[in-house]
Amino acid sequence: MRRKSNRRKSKLKKFCDPAVCDCCLYVGEGDFLCDQHMEIVVSDWEPTESYLMCQIQHKAIGGGEHD
Numbered sequence: 001m002r003r004k005s006n007r008r009k010s011k012l013k014k015f016c017d018p019a020v021c022d023c024c025l026y027v028g029e030g031d032f033l034c035d036q037h038m039e040i041v042v043s044d045w046e047p048t049e050s051y052l053m054c055q056i057q058h059k060a061i062g063g064g065e066h067d
Contacts, residue, residue, distance in 0.1 A: 016041040016051050023054065 016032055018024045023036040030045035039050040 016047070021054070 015021060016024050016034065018026050018032065021034075023034050024041065025033045025035055027033045027040075030042065031040055032042035033039070034041045034050070034054065037050070037053055039053060040048055041051045041053065042048065
């Protein structure tokens with residue numbers, strides 16, 4: 001019989017990338033938009049000040065699950 005581990009499972013980090021986060025949209029020319037917060041999170045392929053704002057605000061969405 002297996003024992004359950006007491007270790008906490010680490011939460012997967014979210015990334016501002018359309019392949020990882022359902023709220024992230026590629027809008028062209030290297031820009032990504034967070035459609036939940038209506039902020040540009042990547043501009044010209046570089047993270048902006050708003051990058052990972054969902055994770056910082058503990059409201060990250062990914063994989064279809066709402067926190």
